[in-house]
Amino acid sequence: MDDLDRRILDVLRRDSRTPYTEIAAQVGTSEGTVRNRVERLVEEDTIERFTVTTRTGNIKAMIEVSVAVDVDTSAVSERMAEWPEVDFVWQVSGEDDVVLIVDAADTGAVNGLITQARELDDIVSTKTRLILDERLG
Secondary structure, eight states: OOHHHHHHHHHHHHOTTOOHHHHHHHHTSOHHHHHHHHHHHHHTTSSOOOOOOOOOSOEEEEEEEEEOTTSOHHHHHHHHHTSTTEEEEEEOSSSOSEEEEEEESSHHHHHHHHHHHHTSTTEEEEEEEEOOOOOOO
């Protein structure tokens, strides 16, 4: 991946629906080059998916989860990724092992997810942070 790929990705991160012609104008290349580069980045799994960020009026939260040391963190992450309110599941380093980014109808629904996580045998503890505001970087 070179600098042009990075600049194309920067535009797509902010709005994955940006037309290739507009991306080309922003990064100083042709539409065909942008199209070919994006196709290559998708084929190489550099771009995993194009997604939508919503402002639903719901409660967004981070649920940080610690998993028992003898447990396959990937398996736990895959299970939690299937929960409808979960937007992202990140395996992370540090004090916690998994971070869930959730979009729930209200605090009761967030609490339900916390309970659901704690009921799993593999979970040692959880910490929750409500997301008050978010901006694209």
